[in-house]
Amino acid sequence: MTAGRHFLQIPGPSNVPDRILRAMDMPTMDHRGPAFSEVGRKALEGMKTIFKTEGRVVIYPSSGTGAWEAALVNTLSPGDTVLMYETGHFATLWKKLAEKLGLNPVFIEGDWRSGADADAIEARLRADTGHAIKAVCVVHNETSTGSVTDIAATRRAIDAAGHPALLMVDTISSLASVEYRHDDWGVDVTVSGSQKGLMLPPGLSFNAISAKAMKASETAGLIRSYWSWADMTGPNDTGYFPYTPATNLIYGLNAALDMLHEEGLDNVFARHRRHAAAARAAVEAWGLEILCNAPADRSPVLTAVMMPEGHSADAFRAITLRHYDMSLGNGLSKLADRVFRIGHLGDFNDLMLVGTLAGVEMGLRDAGVPYRAGGVQAAMDVLGQTLDTHRDAA
CATH class of the missing domain: 3.90.1150.10 (Aspartate Aminotransferase, domain 1)
Structure with missing residues (x-):
């Protein structure tokens, strides 16, 4: 038996504040009942303020890995080429997931000691005159190395190359801790999770989705069911979900949103x-x-x-x-x-x-x-x- 509190100083999951623990310590609500609509709406609308987007945000009962998969399967087709940057361990895992889905990830080699190089991304896109690359995927904060990528610079690189590829960004360890602007930086899909800056236990993940990405989802050919944005949209519009949500984690999320905005x-x-x-x-x-x-x-x-x-x-x-x-x-x-x-x-x-x-x-x-x-x-x-x-x- 050790006296005192354990110091959890890993880079996520982070410590969960007592206020959020108390918010989750509630009887489970009927997620189909009328009272849940307000709870769901607050979470869905509140997350827009954290991503800084006017677009749609979806919430999954999953780890961030699920949101990685959702970003890819909703927008791409089998065999599509995806440009990714090797900033570290988690960028590498996202690449491996893309391979398992039947995509063709092209990896820009990195040294695991810095963020993604926008100039290198621009050069690859300029060379892709046939626009075979359908998406550029980067990790905003690479948790394995302690490095951050300049997402605004990445957007400028894509635009300077005149390339139509979607921009997808992993903010699992940066959202609500490092400045992030989904709309202003022209991101098409932002991926995140609950267990870092949002101060929750693991178990929720998120996609913030641009209009361009939503349009791409209409013709994307990868199979999706659980991860389908289309299945989310109707229920989400009224604060509900197409399947059982992680109700008590959403209670905690709403408390976290309050805390972030109060500070x-x-x-x-x-x-x-x-x-x-x-x-x-x-x-x-x-x-x-x-x-x-x-x-x-x-x-x-x-x-x-x-x-x-x-x-x-x-x-x-x-x-x-x-x-x-x-x-x-x-x-x-x-x-x-x-x-x-x-x-x-x-x-x-x-x-x-x-x-x-x-x-x-x-x-x-x-x-x-x-x-x-x-x-x-x-x-x-x-x-x-x-x-x-x-x-x-x-």
Whole structure:
């Protein structure tokens, strides 16, 4: 038995606030009854404010993987070519899913240390004079590496190439934590999930859909049933769903929407940037290397840290968990045992960050990892320097 609360500092699922837990702790409602219409409408309309879209948003009872599949099967046909960018583990998984669906994904190779290169995307599209590429798929925030892609720049690249491909974006780990504008940035399908910036448990996923994408769905040839946008539209218009929704998670979603708007989305984004800057200051003070080596691409929601040569990230994580009851994110696929990831997203404040970084610093000491002391103080200095600005914004 360990006293105190467990520190869940992986980059998602994030900590669920007590207010949301209480909102979900309700008797299950009749999802066909008249009272549910208001609950469903609030969730569906509220998510438009988070995606910043006037278009349609659909909600699935699934993980984000389901929303990946929904984005593809509703818009594409067997054998279609899809341009994807290798920003990391999750971009790679989306590519593998596309292959399993019978699509032809073309992968732009990346080094797992930065966001997607808009110039490389533009060059590929310019070379595609026959417009064989039907969609461009990028991950906004690559959770495995701590890198962010500039989606507005990606849109400009597609437009500069004069290419008609759909733009699809994964915001599973960025939505409600990093600024995102579905309409303004010309995104056709945005994919997301409940368990990160939205502060919910896993179990809900989302598609935000442009008019162009909805039009493409009318002639798309991939088979879909559970994921069908067409089946969603009629029931959703009155606040209902074509099959049983995750009712209690939707109660929690509505509480999360209230919390985000009470704080103000711009303030939420600023808070995440501030905590990320403090976390990076700690890593640099420790003398460790941040995985994302393009400073402009570094994520506001997590920091991925490279271990010194000859030291095991997994052994360090295990010691930190055992000694301090704190979970840190592991390295995924080609980064296994080479990287640990510090999550600083969702319902998170200064004291939680300082406690997290203190746990990391003590864990580095206990695991015999070479480092310089003083990372926590460096983070506190950043937080102190920005405190007045943060207070004014709040």
